[in-house]
Amino acid sequence: MKFWRESSSLAPVDSAGDETALERYTQNDTVDCEGRPANKATTGGWRCTPFIFGAEFAEKTAAFGAQFNMVNYLVGVKFLAKAYSANMVTNYLGTGYLMTLVGGIVADSFLGRFWTIFAAGTIQMMGFVVLMLTAFLPSLNNQYCEDDLKKDCRAAHGSSLSTIYVGLYLIAIGTGGIKACVSAFGADQFDSEDPREAKSLPHYFNVFFGSVEMGSLFASTLMIWIQEYKGWKWGYAILAIVMGAALVLLVSARRLFRYRVPRGSPFTPVARVFITALRNRKLPTPTDQSHLYTGPEEKAPQGVIRTSNLKFLEKAAVLREGEVATGEEPNPWRVANLQDVEDTKMLLRLLPILFSSFFYWTCSVQFSTFTVYQVATMDRRLGTMVVPSGTVGGVFLTVSILLTIIFYDRVIMRLIKRFTGNGQGISPLRKIGIGVITPAFAMMTAALIEMKRLRVVQDEHAEDSPATPLPMSMFWLVPQYLIIGSGQAFIYVGSLEFFYNESPRTMQSLGTALVSCTMSIGVFTSSAIVSTVNRATRHNHDGQWLGNNLNRSHLDRFYWVLGGLSLINVMFFLLAAWWHESVTRAFSSSAVAADPDASPPSAAPSAHQA
Known part of the structure; x- marks a missing residue:
C-alpha cells in the first residue's frame, strides 16, 4: 500500500518560470499523500x-x-x-x-x-x-x-x-x-x-x-x-x-x-560503482571530465562536481570504446554514472x-x-x-x-x-x-x-x-x-x-x-x-x-x-x-573552480559553522 501514485510526476510546477508556483510547492522531490507535488501551505x-x-x-x-x-x-x-x-x-x-x-x-x-x-x-x-x-x-x-x-x-x-x-x-x-x-x-x-x-x-x-x-x-x-x-x-x-x-x-x-x-536500494548504485571500478582497474583515469559518463544527454544532471579524492572509483564511469550504441543507455553494471560515483564517494567519506x-x-x-x-x-x-x-x-x-x-x-x-x-x-x-x-x-x-x-x-x-x-x-x-x-x-x-x-x-x-x-x-x-x-x-x-x-x-x-x-x-x-x-574544503574548492554557480545535485557537504 502506498500513499503516492507511481505514475505521478514529481515536477513541482507546470510552468517552470512561475515564481509563485515555485514558492507554493516544495523543491526537494517530496509529494503529498495523493502523489501530487507537496503544497507548502497544506503539508509538512x-x-x-x-x-x-x-x-x-x-x-x-x-x-x-x-x-x-x-x-x-x-x-x-x-x-x-x-x-x-x-x-x-x-x-x-x-x-x-x-x-x-x-x-x-x-x-x-x-x-x-x-x-x-x-x-x-x-x-x-x-x-x-x-x-x-x-x-x-x-x-x-x-x-x-x-x-x-x-x-x-x-x-x-x-x-x-x-x-x-x-x-x-x-x-x-x-x-x-x-x-x-x-x-x-x-x-x-x-x-x-x-x-x-x-x-x-x-x-x-x-x-x-x-x-x-x-x-x-x-x-x-x-x-x-x-x-x-x-x-x-x-x-x-x-x-x-x-x-x-x-x-x-x-x-x-x-x-x-x-x-x-x-x-530503489541505496546499495545498488554503490555496488555498481565498486564492481565496475574493479572491472576497469587497469584503465587509466581520464583527466578530462568529458571522458567520464554522466548519463544520457536529456537526463544528465547539470553541475556534477568531480572531487579529487578516491580517484580509483572514477574508473567506474570510464566509457570503453563501443560501449554505448547511438541513442542507447549503457548497461549500468558495466558503466556507472559519474553522479553515482560522486554519491559513493560522499558515503565513504562518512x-x-x-x-x-x-x-x-x-x-x-x-x-x-x-x-x-x-x-x-x-x-x-x-x-x-x-x-x-x-x-x-x-x-x-x-x-x-x-x-x-x-x-x-x-x-x-x-x-x-x-x-x-x-x-x-x-x-x-x-x-x-x-x-x-x-x-x-x-x-x-x-x-x-x-x-x-x-x-x-x-x-x-x-x-x-x-x-x-x-x-x-x-x-x-x-x-x-x-x-x-x-x-x-x-x-x-x-x-x-x-x-x-x-549523505x-x-x-x-x-x-x-x-x-x-x-x-x-x-x-x-x-x-x-x-x-x-x-x-x-x-x-x-x-x-x-x-x-x-x-x-x-x-x-x-x-x-x-x-x-x-x-x-x-x-x-x-x-x-x-x-x-x-x-x-x-577540497570539495568546496573543486566546486568553485568547476562552476561558481553550480552545486552538486544530490547533497553538498553542509557548511561547518561555528
Whole structure:
C-alpha cells in the first residue's frame, strides 16, 4: 500500500518560470499523500511535527520501558547470571541498531519511510506481547529456587529462555525500522531548498531528541514502577498498548505529511560503482571530465562536481570504446554514472566519522546494565518510597540530557548568534566531537565512585550481603550520569544532523541509519569487552571483575579500562575529523573552480559553522 501514485510526476510546477508556483510547492522531490507535488501551505512544516513527536514519544516510552529494567527482569525474575544478562541486553540493543540498515533499505527501495515506520512499529508491538506472555504463562516460567533466600536457583531455560529471545528480537527488528526512518521522515517535512524552512532543521532535531528523552523519562518512572509493583505482565501489556497508540497517532495525520517516493536500494548504485571500478582497474583515469559518463544527454544532471579524492572509483564511469550504441543507455553494471560515483564517494567519506564515534555508545550502555546493578546495592530511599533501581539510572540520564538540550537551545545558540551572527549553532561535527570526549570523564568518574562504594562495603563488612542496601545514597551516581547524558545530547543530535546533511539525497534514510549503526558497533563492542574481561579475570586471586556478587567484584577496574580506551578513541576521532574537514574544503574548492554557480545535485557537504 502506498500513499503516492507511481505514475505521478514529481515536477513541482507546470510552468517552470512561475515564481509563485515555485514558492507554493516544495523543491526537494517530496509529494503529498495523493502523489501530487507537496503544497507548502497544506503539508509538512511545524504543523505536522507534533504528530511525529507524539508518536516518537510513545514509541520511546515503550522501547525504553523494556530496555531500562530488562536486566532486573532477567536477573531478579528469570535468575540469569549478571554478566550473561548484561550481554543479552547489549546484544539485543545492538541488533536493534544494526537493523536500521535493513530498515533504511526497505524504506528507500520499497515501502517509503512512513509505511516502514508503521510496519516496524507493528512488529515491535508483537514483541511486547511475547514478553508479556513470558511473565504471564506458567509454561514459560520454568525458573525456580530451592529456598526463599534465592541462593540456589535454576535459571530460565529451554522454551522459557527462547521465548524471551523471540520477544526481544522482535522488538529489536521493530526498533531498527523505526530508528532508520522516523528522524529522516520528520526532516522531510522541511524543504531543504527553501531557506526559510531549511533553517528550522537544527531546531527540529533538538526538539525531536527532546521528545525521545521525554519518552525515556516517562518509561523510567511510571513504566518501571508498574513493572516492579504491579507485575511484569501488566508492565509489558501496557507497553504494547502504548506502541499501538503511537501507530494510531501517526496514521491519523497521514494527510498532513510530505512523502519521499522510494527510488530503489541505496546499495545498488554503490555496488555498481565498486564492481565496475574493479572491472576497469587497469584503465587509466581520464583527466578530462568529458571522458567520464554522466548519463544520457536529456537526463544528465547539470553541475556534477568531480572531487579529487578516491580517484580509483572514477574508473567506474570510464566509457570503453563501443560501449554505448547511438541513442542507447549503457548497461549500468558495466558503466556507472559519474553522479553515482560522486554519491559513493560522499558515503565513504562518512565512514571515518562513523568508526571513530561508536565508542561513546560502548561506554553509555554500561549505564543501562552494570550501573543498574550498582544502584541495587545502594540506599534508594526518597522520603518514604524506595525508588526502583531501573528508575534511578533512567531518570538521572534523561534529566541530564534534557537539561543539556534546553541549555544549548536556549542559551548557547543565542549567545553564538549574538556574537557571531550564526543562527545554526555549533556545527554537527563539533557536536559529535563533544560527545566523543565525554565518556573518558564519565567512566573515570564512575570508577572513582565505585571505589568509594567498595570502601563502604568493606567498612560495613557487606561482602557477602549484596542484597542489603549500603549506607551510600544513590545520588552519588549523579555526576557520572550528568557527564554521559550531556555527551549523549551532543553526539546524538550532532550525528543525526551530520549523517542526514552529508549523505546523498537518495540515501538519506541510509544516512540516518548510520547513526544507529554507530550505536550498534558500540554496544556489540561492549559485549565483546565484557566477555573478554570475564574470561581474563575468571581465576583472579582477588576476585572476578564482573562477578555475580558485585560487592566482591572489581567493577571499578573495568570502568578504568573503558576510560583509557575512550582517550585513545578521542585521538582517532580528531584525526578522522581533520581528514573530513580537509576533504570538505577540497570539495568546496573543486566546486568553485568547476562552476561558481553550480552545486552538486544530490547533497553538498553542509557548511561547518561555528
